[in-house]
Amino acid sequence: MAVRRRAEGRRPLFSVVTIVRNEAPRLPRLLESLAPLRARGGEVVVLDTGSDDGTAELAKAAGCRVFVEPGRFDWRLTKAQARRIERAFARGGEGPLVQAGVRLFDFGRARAWAAGLAGCDYQLAVDGADVVDALDIDALNAIVRAAESPILHFETRMLSPEGWMLEARGYFHDRRRARWSGRSHNFVQARAKEASGKPVLLPRDHLRVSHHTTLEKAREILPGTALEMLAHPDSIRWTYFLARALAARGHARSGLEVALRLDRPQVAPPLRSAGLCMAALCRARSGASEDEVEGFLLRAALRDSSRRDPLIRLATRRMALGDMQGAASFAAAALSIPPRTGVSEAEENHGTRPHAILYWALLWLGRREEARAHFEACRRLDPSNPLFASHARLFGPPPPFEAART
Helix, strand or coil: CHHHHHHHHHCCCCEEEEEECCCCCCHHHHHHHCHHHHHCCCCEEEEECCCCCCHHHHHHHCCCEEEECCCCCEEECCHHHHHHHHHHHCCCCCCCCCCCCCEEECHHHHHHHHHHHCCCCEEEEEECCCEEEEECHHHHHHHHHHCCCCEEEEEEEEEECCEEEEEEEEEEEECCCEEEECCCCCEEEECCCCCCCCCCECCCCCEEEEECHHHCCCCCCHHHHHHHHHHCCCCHHHHHHHHHHHHHCCCHHHHHHHHHCCCCCCCCHHHHHHHHHHHHHHHHHCCCCHHHHHHHHHHHHHHCCCCCHHHHHHHHHHHHCCCHHHHHHHHHHHHCCCCCCCCCEEHHHHCCHHHHHHHHHHHHCCCHHHHHHHHHHHHHHCCCCHHHHHHHHHHCCCCHHHHHHC
16 A cells, blocks of 8 residues: 555656647657656647647557547638738738638637646646656646646747747646637636736746747747737737737738837736837838837836846847947846746847857957956857857967866
């Protein structure tokens, strides 16, 4: 009996749940990263929504609980819906923003369906191409037993055309006290009787995920996001997502108007700051003056002094204009802010980027020894980067202790 209790104590008290379609080349990476959970009897639930590449068979062979529901969550944008979206959000002659008749996928419904198939109430939702970089099962079990919050956020690395982004994602949750929402962007929100409170961010050694899907599979998110905004016109969350979707699609004038709706006192400082950064991007793409673009970024920095992003954007623009003193000042200000995972931000902002701007700007300013310290920080943080290797010649031979070590 004692042996049985120890075994049950080691078993994960949460399920891992994923929805997939044609993920056969990528799903093995996820399952390999979940090997410790599976070795301890943990459950992996796979909802296949219409694969034709053997994904479901692969998942079954790996011991996952597999359910197949082709077409259940597909939907098409009607002409009436497309017209409403154009009237509400198209600005400055932009458009069409969306196309009627396009086949789309309701991620929120699919997530909710998959959640109901799992054996555990507490669940970690991932995508089929994700990799779980850190998974402390014992720590997560302790959190589940305490059951203090229905939604727990964790650090997620998101691959995008601009590189790796970092954000806090609230996909570790208790399905009894939280539910899925959203057609294109999907998220977990506390049920009506549950107090959401201040978001809880798990330590990165408890749970951390890398999301690889973005560049490998096309995903149309604008129609569903726009419809959610029409249904919830006062929603801060959908305002942010719609502004981001419009900016990503190159609809700068339309995106600008939505992004500026975030700059209100009732909006949390990180989202106000992020909205102004999006506004700066939209105005830059529309050919606005440098003063106007930087004005938005300066306001973004003032709205939330705990985000590096606006300061690093300012440093990058100053460097492009040849203002090395300005670039160094903004980069140094960014570096003085402790890294924090929250609203989506470039991963390099927490790593080499401020140091790289500083060493290059300080070199141009003739401050070689100060520049060397930031260059060495770059080499330490990213030792395999070929750019840093090629720039080593700019600093001459290494200090004596480095020469002795090599």
